[in-house]
Amino acid sequence: MKLYDEGTPAPNPRKVRIYLAEKGIAVPRERVRIMRREHKAPEFLAKNSLGQVPVLELDDGTYLSESVAICRYFEALHFAPPLFGQEAREQALVEMWIRRAEFRYWAPIGMVWRHADPRTAAVVGRQFKEFGEANRKIASDALLWIDRELADGRDYLAGTYSMADIVLLCGIDFGKFIGLDIPKEASRLHAWHGRVSARPSAAA
Amino acid sequence: MKLYDEGTPAPNPRKVRIYLAEKGIAVPRERVRIMRREHKAPEFLAKNSLGQVPVLELDDGTYLSESVAICRYFEALHFAPPLFGQEAREQALVEMWIRRAEFRYWAPIGMVWRHADPRTAAVVGRQFKEFGEANRKIASDALLWIDRELADGRDYLAGTYSMADIVLLCGIDFGKFIGLDIPKEASRLHAWHGRVSARPSAAA
Numbered sequence: 001m002k003l004y005d006e007g008t009p010a011p012n013p014r015k016v017r018i019y020l021a022e023k024g025i026a027v028p029r030e031r032v033r034i035m036r037r038e039h040k041a042p043e044f045l046a047k048n049s050l051g052q053v054p055v056l057e058l059d060d061g062t063y064l065s066e067s068v069a070i071c072r073y074f075e076a077l078h079f080a081p082p083l084f085g086q087e088a089r090e091q092a093l094v095e096m097w098i099r100r101a102e103f104r105y106w107a108p109i110g111m112v113w114r115h116a117d118p119r120t121a122a123v124v125g126r127q128f129k130e131f132g133e134a135n136r137k138i139a140s141d142a143l144l145w146i147d148r149e150l151a152d153g154r155d156y157l158a159g160t161y162s163m164a165d166i167v168l169l170c171g172i173d174f175g176k177f178i179g180l181d182i183p184k185e186a187s188r189l190h191a192w193h194g195r196v197s198a199r200p201s202a203a204a
Numbered sequence: 205m206k207l208y209d210e211g212t213p214a215p216n217p218r219k220v221r222i223y224l225a226e227k228g229i230a231v232p233r234e235r236v237r238i239m240r241r242e243h244k245a246p247e248f249l250a251k252n253s254l255g256q257v258p259v260l261e262l263d264d265g266t267y268l269s270e271s272v273a274i275c276r277y278f279e280a281l282h283f284a285p286p287l288f289g290q291e292a293r294e295q296a297l298v299e300m301w302i303r304r305a306e307f308r309y310w311a312p313i314g315m316v317w318r319h320a321d322p323r324t325a326a327v328v329g330r331q332f333k334e335f336g337e338a339n340r341k342i343a344s345d346a347l348l349w350i351d352r353e354l355a356d357g358r359d360y361l362a363g364t365y366s367m368a369d370i371v372l373l374c375g376i377d378f379g380k381f382i383g384l385d386i387p388k389e390a391s392r393l394h395a396w397h398g399r400v401s402a403r404p405s406a407a408a
Contacts, residue, residue, distance in 0.1 A: 049353065050304075062293060069299035076292035088280035089266055096273035100254075107311070115335075128335040131319075149253065 003027045003070075004047065004055040006034050011174035013054045015067040017204035018166045023078055027056075068098060071163060083163045090158065097157040097164030104142040106171045108135040113178050139175065140183055147186035155195060169196045207231045207274075208251065208259040210238050215378035217258040219271040221408035222370045227282055231260075272302060275367060287367045294362065301361040301368030308346040310375045312339040317382050343384055347376070351390035359399060373400045 006013045020027060032038045032053050040051045048055045048065040056064040056073065064070050075084050085091030114124055115132025146157075146168070157164040172182060172193060182189050196202060209217045224231060236242045236257050244255045252259045252269040260268040260277065268274050279288050289295030318328055319336025350361075350372070361368040376386060376397060386393050400406060 049349070050308075056296075058293065060293075062297075064293075064296045064300060066300045066303040069296045069303060072299045073292050073296035076295050088277050089262065089264075089268075091280050092268045092273045092277035093266075095276045096268060096270045099270040099273060104254075126338070128332060128338070131332040131335045134330070134332070145253070 001027060001059055002057045003029045004032045004044070004053055004057070005029045006032055006039075006053045009174055009177040010034060010053065011170040012052070012067040014173075014204065015166050015170045016054050016056075016070050018170070018201045019071040019083060019163065020074070021201035021204040022083060022161075022166075022199075023074060023081070025074055025078060068163065068167070083161075083166070085158065085162065090160070093158040094162045094164050097162070098167050100146075101157070101164060101168040101171060104145065105139055105168065105175070108139040108142065109171060109175045109178065109180060111135040112139065112180065113174075117178055136180060139180055143172070143182055143186055143189055147183075147189040150188040150192060155192070157192075161196070161199075165192075165196050166201075169193070169202065205231060205263055206261045207233045208236050208248070208257055208261070209233045210236055210243075210257045213378055213381040214238060214257065215374040216256070216271040218377075218408065219370050219374045220258050220260075220274050222374070222405045223275040223287060223367065224278070225405035225408040226287060226365075226370075226403075227278060227285070229278055229282060272367065272371070287365075287370070289362065289366060294364070297362040298366045298368050301366070302371050304350075305361070305368060305372040305375055308349070309343055309372065309379070312343040312346065313375060313379045313382065313384060315339040316343065316384065317378075321382055340384060343379065344387055347386055347390055347393055351387075351393040354392040354396060359396070361396075365400070365403075369396075369400050370405075373397070373406065 003016065005017070008014065032044060034053070038044060039053055044055075045051050047057065047063045050065065052065060054065070054067055054070060056070045058064065064073055072084065075082070083094075085094040112132050112135045113120055115127045116129050116135070117132075121127055150157075156162060157168060175181070182193060207220065209221070212218070236248060238257070242248060243257055248259075249255055251261065251267045254269065256269060258269070258271055258274060260274045262268065268277055276288065279286070286294075287298075289298040316336050316339045317324055319331045320333050320339070321336075325331055360366060361372060379385070386397060
C-alpha cells in the first residue's frame with residue numbers, strides 16, 4: 001500500500017493526512033510534486049486519469065482517488081474511533097455535513113482559486129474573473145450560515161468530531177491561503193476553528 | 205418517518221426515490237412544491253435552513269438533508285443489497301465514483317442551470333451567462349472522460365450497480381432537461397445509460 005501525497009497548502013491530501021493521524025494509521029507515502037506538474041505526467045495519469053492527488057495504491061493494484069473515498073476505505077477496515085459516524089443517524093449527519101462543507105464552502109473557494117487567482121491563471125485555461133471574485137461573498141456567506149447552524153452550542157458539525165470537521169477545516173485553511181478568512185462576527189465558527197486546529201492531527 | 209420530496213425533473217429527490225426503489229424500502233412522503241416556492245417557506249426552512257429537498261424527518265425529530273446522506277442513513281439500517289459497496293475496496297470505489305460524477309458532471313451542469321438558463325434567471329440573482337455557457341463543454345468533456353474510463357468493459361461505474369450509477373443517471377437526465385446530452389461518440393456511456401435506465405427503479 002502506498003499513498004501518493006503532496007504537502008501544504010494542497011487541501012485534499014491534507015484531509016487524508018489528518019484523518020490518518022486521528023485514526024493512528026501509518027501508510028507509506030510518496031510525494032508527488034504539484035509545482036513540478038508531476039501529477040500531470042503519464043505515469044501518474046495511469047494511476048488517476050484526472051491527474052489529482054491524493055491517490056492510494058492498494059496491494060492488489062487498485063488505485064483509489066478522491067480524498068474522502070480514501071478515508072472511507074480505511075474506515076471500513078478500522079472502524080474505531082469512528083470518524084464517519086457510529087450508528088445510522090450519526091453516519092447520515094456526518095455525510096450531510098461533509099456535503100454541506102463541500103457544496104457550500106469548497107465549491108465557491110474553488111471558483112475563486114480557479115477563476116480569480118493569478119497563481120492559477122497560467123495553468124487553468126480561461127478565467128472568468130468577475131465570476132470568480134463574486135464567489136468570495138458566496139463563500140463568506142456560507143461561513144456565516146454555518147456559524148448560525150452552530151447556535152445550538154454543539155462543539156462539532158455533526159455533534160462529535162468527525163470527517164466533516166476535517167473537510168471544513170482543510171477548506172477554511174485553504175481559503176486563508178487564497179485570501180479568504182472566517183468573518184469576524186462568526187464567533188461560534190472561530191471557536192470551532194480553534195478547537196479543531198488545537199488537535200495534534202491538524203499539524204498533519 | 206417522512207420524506208419531503210418533489211417530482212420530476214428535480215434530480216436530488218429522484219436519487220433518493222431510485223435508491224429506495226432498488227432497496228425495496230417504502231417511506232411515507234410529503235410533496236414540497238418547488239414551483240410554489242414551498243421549499244423557501246419558514247416551515248420548511250426550519251427543517252432544512254438551505255431550503256432544499258429532499259429532507260428526511262426521523263421519528264426522533266432529526267431532519268436529514270442531502271440526498272446521498274439520506275441514502276446512507278437507509279444503507280446503515282438495511283445493508284442488503286449493498287448500494288454503497290460490499291467490502292472496503294468496493295465501498296471506496298463507490299464513494300470515488302459518486303464524487304467523480306458530482307464534481308465532474310453535476311458541478312458544471314449546475315453552473316449551466318444557475319448561470320445560463322432563462323428559467324432560473326428570476327430566482328437566482330445575478331447570472332454570469334458566458335461562464336455558464338462555457339460549462340456546457342466542461343460537462344460534455346466529463347462525459348467523454350467517463351466513457352473512456354468504461355473502456356475496460358465493466359457494466360457499472362464502480363463494477364457492480366451502485367449509488368454512483370444512480371447519481372450519474374440523475375445528473376445526465378437532468379442535463380437533458382437543460383439541453384445537454386451524452387455526446388454521440390460516447391458509445392460505452394450510451395450503453396451504460398440504456399442499462400441503468402432499463403431498471404424498474406429508474407421510473408421512480
